[in-house]
Structure formats: structure tokens, C-alpha cells
Amino acid sequence: MFAYADAAVEGALAAGASYADARVVLRASRTIEAQNGEIEALRQGEESGVGVRALIGSSWGFFATAALDDASARAAGHRAAEIARASAVVAGPPVSLADVPVVEDHYETAFVVDPMTVALSEKADLAVAATRAMSDVAGVAVARVDLNCWDTRKWFVSSQGHRISQHIVEAGGGMSAVAVGDSETQVRSYPQSFGQYKTAGWETVRDFDLLGNAPRVADEAVALLSAPPCPSGTTDVILESSQLALQIHESVGHAIELDRILGWEAAYAGTSFLELPNLRSMRYGSDIMNITADATLPGALGSFGYDDEGTPSQRVDIVKEGTWVGVLSGRDSAAVAGLPPGGMVRADGYNRLPMVRMTNVGILPGDSSLEEMISETDDGILMETNRSWSIDDKRLNFQFGCEVGWEIKGGRRGRMLRNPTYTGITPQFWASLDRLGGEDEWTFWGVPNCGKGQPNQAGHTGHPAVPGRFRNVRVGVV
């Protein structure tokens, strides 16, 4: 497959590109969706093609084709250069690329059980059985299981000499139970809303123990219908780790994307409240806030060997003892900012332009634990599992809803609360963080549906997290 990537790059250079790179991608996917004891969807996808990126002056030109032959690949390179050249009508500043090592290498995800070879019957039986186990609980209207896996093989070539092949394996899924009342619905999910995903094999799904958790998930969904509502006011909030992971994703991960900071995403995803002159001096949060972007974590969803520019995966400090110290970057954005490239540029398929994406942006563990935090909280709410998420275009003003809240009084977990929500302003909220769970609670959460870019791309990102406590948070927004 390297030959097609070579042809694409040669086509772009012949048409005048100052730099070009190309990816040949073969991607297979398997999806099973079950509801209330029946398989609703069983889908198998395969896509293949070559995408070539050409740089001329101030703009990238990109062209992709599903036709995998030498002539089509070469023509794609030519088209990419033509497209880049047309950008001169509305030119911006010239683009340069930060230096990275020129590498010839191969990388593979480590896995135990190849998810593509697991019998469909095993997957279907699990999905059906788990939905039945939830449906058996009176009051559950909709019991769902979604299981997915992807097998991606990539061959990357650049005009600077990169030749990198990778084999990325991802698997995961989850389940949910919906209970319907007279005036509202309630839902509980496991392991988290939208499922949990890893760069790993089918062992990921087997370890969930969906059947063992199904009755609890269903019971809680039904119980929520009659639970008292989350009160409105200001109180201490403990976020379980999957909700803290999403909090990191939205209020840290997107804010530190260098393309957003530079205004390249202004019209759609938005910009960032962060300004480069404040790097290494601005307070992002409290002293116990340590955030890294680490694409080398085994099993985390945002792990790989090289990004889609051929930059090696790496760990970058983002927030250190509460101070903002790092960004997510690619070769072009790093060159503008005068920073080392972070190896964080990826595309969601052969037919999309690679762009800055989160790798595994997560918080490092502290020295507390969920149980200890609860015992040290006189008056507060524990919130679990994301239900809604919204944040402004600068990543400042956020409001999140969770599936379930638990009242905390006098250091004890009490009654269940329905419709828990909390809101805040990013740096103020993170400044109120005063407890973090320990290493044994550190979980590599995966988000398989991070939207960004035009045309839109769905990124797969990882978020290591632990439970955390935040003081004086506005809750129960109505």
C-alpha cells in the first residue's frame, strides 16, 4: 500500500506542492445494536482509499479518492495541489512546518482477543442477554446495548521521507436503561454514557460484566423517576471519574487545542479563552490539578504510534500544579506558536484532512479516594454519568447534567437525586478542585464521538480520570 501513497505524494509534488503527504487507509468496523431482547442492527463496514495533503503557500489542499490504483492516487495528488493553489485568491500567512524526525517504522495496538474474529453469535448473545436482563426490571421501557469495534491499517508517506505503517485496534460499547414517567424520562448507562472504548481487543467488552451490572442499571433508572429533584443552590460536588473525564474533555481538552487558540476553528467549534502570551503563567486550576496529553498510554483510546503527520506519539504536560503549561498541536500550528510539535494531528478516515485532536488528555491521580471524599464532605452531591453537556465557544461557560445524583450529608452518601446539573466558569471551577482520587481509581475513559472540523470528523479521544471534589458549585440549574 505504500506504493499508492508514494504515487499520491509524487503527483502533488509534480503539480507544484512544496510539501505533500498521503495516507492509505483500510478500515473495517463491526456494530451490534440490541434493544429489549432483539438485535436492532448488525452492521459491517469496510472503507479504503487514499487521502493526500499538499501545501502551497498559505493553504493546505486535500483530495481523497476511494479508488486504490496508481493512476488514481497520482491524480489525487495533482488535485490536492490544484486545490491548494486556488487558495491564493484569499491568501493568509505562509505555512511552515515544525521539524520532526523522519521515521520509517511500524506500530501495532496490543490486544488479547482480536475483536474482528470474535464470533458474531457471541457478540449478539451478549447484547441480547444484557438487554433482557434490564428489560426484566419492571418500569424499564427501553433497554439498549451497543457494541462496536474498529480495525484500522494506515500507510503514511511524506515528501520528507516518512514511511510509517500502523495497525490500530479499538473496541468497546455499553448499555443503557430508560424509564419513562408521566412527564419525563430517566436513564442510567454503564460503563458510561455512549459506552467505554479502548485501543485494545474484545477483552475490553468481556471485562465490562454487562450482565452483572444490568439489574443495577435498570433498577436505578426506574428509581430515578420517583427520586427527589436535585436542589438548586451552591454546594460541594463530587464527580465520579467518567463525568470528570468529560469535564476535562470539554473544559480543558478543547480549550488547549492550538488550532482553536489560533482562530482556525473560530466559525464552527469556536476559539479558546486561552491566549498564548499567558502560557506558563496563567492559573488554570488549583495546585492539585495536573493534566497531561499522553498518547503513549497502553490501552487508552487516544493512543497510537504516530499521528497522521508522522510525528511520534508523546506525553506533553498541559497543566502542572494548576498552571497552564502546554497545548495540543500539529506541525503547522506549532510552527506558528514557536512550540515543539506535539504529535496530535489525526483524521477520522482516509477522506478527511488531519487536524489537531485530543490524544489522551487526562488528570493525574491525587491522594484521596471516592469514599474518603464522601466522608470528608458535610453537605454536597455526588454526580455520576454524563447525561447532557454544553459549553460556550470559548470553553468558559459550561453546564453539565448527570444521570444520577446522590445526596451527601454529614460525610455519608444518602438518597438518590434526579436531574442533577451543575454549571460554572472553567478556571473558577477548576480552582475549586480540592480532592482527587488515587492511582487505584485512575481509569482511562474513551470518547468515540468527539465532533470537530468542517467537514465534520468524529474523533476518538482518551481521558484518564479519577473522582474529584469541587467546592461551592452552582447546582440544580432551572
Added chain:
Amino acid sequence: MSIPDHLDVCDEVLALVGDRAEAQVVVSAGRSSLTRFANSGIHQNVAEDAVHVGLRVSLDGKLSSAGTSATDHESLGRLVDRALDAAALRPVDTDWPGLAPAAAAPDLSAGFDAATHDATPEQRAAVVRAFVDGAPELRAAGYCDTDSSVVSFANTAGQRLVGRSTRSTIDGIHQSDTSAGSAHQTSTRLADIDGVAAGERAALKARSSIDAVDIEPGVYPVLLEPEAVATILVFLAAYGFNAKAHAEGRSFAHPGEQQFDPSISIWDDALDARGIPFPFDVEGTPKSRLDLVAGGKTVGLTHDRRTAAKAGVESTGHGVPGGESFGGYAQNAFLGGGSASHDELVTAVDRGLLITCFNYCRILDEKTQVVTGLTRNGTFLVENGKIAGAVRNLRFTQSFVGALGPGKVLAVGNDGRLADSEFGPGGCWAPSLALAGWNFTGGAKG
């Protein structure tokens, strides 16, 4: 000139299936090109020639689906084998409604514009140039795209259809250090896209917002411009009029009840030339107009073949790709226009807020349609029936159904057009709406 169909690929796949199963094949092919700009310069410029072959088989009621981007005979053979092998391993689907029967679909060839299909990057760049030049002192960002597709459909029940469409959009903002303003245009033809007008509109909003001030959260009357109304339509369509959500009890919809103000009528019509017409859905059911709300009364639900069979009705032609778990969706929603001019809408609000568009809306509860989100790209205070100045973006937590309820609509604008919800270009046709109350729950300071 027209791009060729792929009925030959459909036939090849059906021949490979033979008499082993019922089957339907959908081949989607097209050219998508998007010119993206930021900081007043083009920085990303992309295009692709894409093809996707989707196969669904029913092996005595045992279903599976498979897809591929390759169209050579060997790849199509693997596609068929994968689908049949998988179907054999699953239980019979007792709700399988069968394949769409042979039925003619409307000829919508006028919805395909060859010039848009053939548009060059230079032509898109010229639209961007015009937009950017609307305000040299501001920073422009956004995109201009052209998209063409031809969808070929065939099944073993004898249904054979081809649909072609084109679309072009300019969607952009102008920004100062303290403000932003946006504009949007969508059409089936690139030639209809006016970069000058869009740039001027975005610039006017950005310039008018430079000195925006904070305003206390609370309940305010609002004037929602078409982009904000389009976002409401998306939520109503996805979670409310969706027959699967309704059957599961998750929808707000109660057909036959007066759930909206009498001034509100909503329908879906993929055949209306004011939208982006397309003649059939992913299951091969011909499209037709479907009333969803008439004079404030909920009257319709969007069905695919599965939900229709369970409900004992005919499919309304609202199947969507991958929609087995999602249900039917109104992709071509219209909210009927009224007679109020822009000035009359502002007057109707008296004291309240004018909202250009919403951002990052997410649903808190499907049944109540309570949604949280923010305003973006131009929020203005209306006092004494006139625009008094700009305010900073606000967060809201509001039931979309409740906001359109009986007695809650002050006026409906005469400015209906294809509008860009926050989820994508031009799927909804919407006018401005003046509403009696909207619950703002936070501002820039929390």
C-alpha cells in the same frame, strides 16, 4: 450534464445475492468540496470523490447490513458474503417489515445543478473573497462548499430508483476582539450564493456587538432568527416527531392535541424546491409531504418501514442511514412563515432579546424537550420595540415545546429561508419567531 448513476453496481450486488436472500442495495456517490477560511484567509481546502455501497439482506427474516467503499467485483463479492454470513448467525427479526415495494418516485432532476457539481476551487474561493471583503477591519472565518450526490437504489422486490441533488453553502462569521456576527446561505446552486451579502450581514452584526454588555439572566421575550428556529426544528424532529421515540414513550408528541400555538405549522417536504429536494428515503420509499403540526395541533409522526409496520400504517418515507435504532427523521422540515416584517417582530417583542443563533444545544430530557445551550454571533437587547444595543452571550435552559406552546408565539416572520441549525447546513426552512418567554440561566460570568 449529469453524473452517472450506479444502478449497474446495484444489479451486480443483487446478482451476487441471487435467490439466497431478500436484499436492497444503495450506492451513494458524489463529490464534496469545502473551502475553509479563518483569520480572513483560506487555510484548509478539501475535496473528495466518494462512493459507498450499502447492502441489507434478509435471510428468512434474519437481517444484517454491510458496506464498502470499493466497487470492484471481488470487493462486492466479499460484501455479499459478509452480509449473508452475519445474517445466518442472528435470530429472526419478528419486526422485519419487508422491502419497499416497487413504486415510482417524483422526478426532481431540477434539484441537480451541473454547474455546482463541476464547481472549481477558484469559484468557491471567489465567494470567500467576497465574504471576507465585507469587513476588512474584522477577522473572517467560515466555509463555502459545494456538494453533489447521486444515490442509486435497487431491491429484490423490484424497486429501482435514482436521485440526484446538489447543494452549496456559505456559512461564516466576522469577528472583532469583543464580538462576532454570522451569516448563512444555502441553495441547490452555487450561483445563488451571494458572498457579498453574507459578508455584509455578518459584518453588521459583529460591528453592532463590539460594545456588548452583560445582562442579568432571567425570562425574556425573544426574537429568534431563522438559524435559532432551525435548531429548535432539529430537536423537535429528532426526539419528538420520530415515531420510534413516540412508540417508546420518550416523545413529547401527542397526535391530535393542541400542543403548539395556533400560529405554528410544521411539515416535512423533501419535494419542495425551496429546500434541498430528494425523491426517496434510504429504504426506497418515495418522498411526499407530511404534516407534523397543523395550526398548533400535532398531527403526524415520521415513520420508516419498521415503525410503520408496528404501528399498522404506511412508511412516511423517513428512513435514514443507520436508522434502525434511531427511527424516522424529518430531514426536510419546514416551519410555516407568517406575515410579520423584521420591524414588526421587534415591536412584538417590546422588551426582550434578539437571538441570531444558538450554540452547543443539548437535551436534558427528551420528553419535556428541555434543552440547554447558548446564544452566539449576535445577541441584542430590544427595548420599547426597538433594538437598543448588544449584549454578551447567555446560557439558557428552556423547553423548546413549551416555548412554542399555545399563547406563547407573539408573531411569525415573513423571512422564511433555508437555515443552518448548529448541526449542519440548510436542512430546515424556518422564519424568525417572536416568543413570549425564554429562560436564560446564566451569562458570561456564570
